[in-house]
Amino acid sequence: MKVSKELSQSRMPTEHQPASNEAKLPAAEIPIEHDLDPGASVEQTPAGSLGRILPEATLARLTQYLRALGAMQARGEARTSSGVLATEAGVNPAILRKDLSLLGSYGTRGVGYAVTDLVEQISKAMGLLRQWRVAIIGAGNLGRALSGYGGFRSRGFEVVALLDSSPDVVGTTVGDLQVQDISDLDEIVAATNANIGVLSVPGAAAQDLCDMLVQCGVRSILSFAPVVLQVPAGVVLRKVDLATELQILAYHAQNLDS
Numbered sequence: 001m002k003v004s005k006e007l008s009q010s011r012m013p014t015e016h017q018p019a020s021n022e023a024k025l026p027a028a029e030i031p032i033e034h035d036l037d038p039g040a041s042v043e044q045t046p047a048g049s050l051g052r053i054l055p056e057a058t059l060a061r062l063t064q065y066l067r068a069l070g071a072m073q074a075r076g077e078a079r080t081s082s083g084v085l086a087t088e089a090g091v092n093p094a095i096l097r098k099d100l101s102l103l104g105s106y107g108t109r110g111v112g113y114a115v116t117d118l119v120e121q122i123s124k125a126m127g128l129l130r131q132w133r134v135a136i137i138g139a140g141n142l143g144r145a146l147s148g149y150g151g152f153r154s155r156g157f158e159v160v161a162l163l164d165s166s167p168d169v170v171g172t173t174v175g176d177l178q179v180q181d182i183s184d185l186d187e188i189v190a191a192t193n194a195n196i197g198v199l200s201v202p203g204a205a206a207q208d209l210c211d212m213l214v215q216c217g218v219r220s221i222l223s224f225a226p227v228v229l230q231v232p233a234g235v236v237l238r239k240v241d242l243a244t245e246l247q248i249l250a251y252h253a254q255n256l257d258s
């Protein structure tokens with residue numbers, strides 16, 4: 001595996017693209033909008049098919065709408081109203097209408113939204129109509145659990161590779177996948193067309209592996225490692241930190257008690 005150290009020189013200091021990079025980015029990736037909801041996250045996300053940035057909070061709610069719409073489809077319901085969808089998604093109807101208007105979807109007064117059309121519109125805006133192939137790096141407790149999680153495939157994310165560096169783990173089987181050697185990462189990414197990398201490795205190894213993924217052409221990375229990672233322009237990095245979530249939960253629980 002050949003990983004250029006030039007990467008470290010071009011790394012950006014944040015997980016998302018700063019405004020100073022706008023000129024270098026393709027038009028579809030230029031951040032143009034922050035969150036609309038007071039108090040919500042102002043993280044930036046590359047623009048999807050709409051050619052514009054959707055606020056982080058809107059993106060999170062769109063996934064809730066998709067879940068609710070999926071349940072409606074399963075019940076054979078062809079149409080819905082903003083009120084019903086908002087209730088099923090657990091969202092304020094005015095916020096829902098605002099979110100959907102960002103996609104150019106306004107519904108029809110008295111008729112509402114066609115469920116299938118709305119699913120397609122949201123899926124397209126979120127890039128979910130594309131094929132996403134996931135390579136998981138780190139086949140320990142978390143990596144194995146993630147690779148076996150059925151919710152990825154049902155939402156269009158196929159785990160195509162599971163890699164590790166430990167001789168005790170490489171060659172073992174997890175579900176349908178055989179754990180492969182991390183030193184073959186570039187060949188494996190090329191062969192599987194993996195376009196999302198998941199890091200479920202110890203923090204100390206995460207930055208080097210993140211660099212390796214970038215070097216292999218993977219531009220979307222999800223990290224579970226409890227460390228700050230740096231990526232070059234043109235790469236989207238998301239971090240899941242369960243300990244941080246628990247700490248925030250503790251803060252809110254404490255306020256409920258007082």
Ligand SMILES: NC(=O)c1ccc[n+]([C@@H]2O[C@H](COP(=O)([O-])OP(=O)(O)OC[C@H]3O[C@@H](n4cnc5c(N)ncnc54)[C@H](O)[C@@H]3O)[C@@H](O)[C@H]2O)c1
Pocket residue numbers: 137138139140141142143163164165166169182199200201202203205209224225226242243
């Ligand atoms: N297990 C959890 O519930 C959990 C929850 C949240 C976050 N995390 C984080 O996720 C990461 C993984 O946790 P885990 O519990 O699965 O750990 P683990 O020790 O069970 O697994 C880590 C795996 O990474 C592999 N690895 C180490 N260095 C590597 C390298 N250079 N290349 C390829 N593989 C390498 C190890 O061989 C091991 O199989 C950690 O950073 C942890 O803090 C874990």
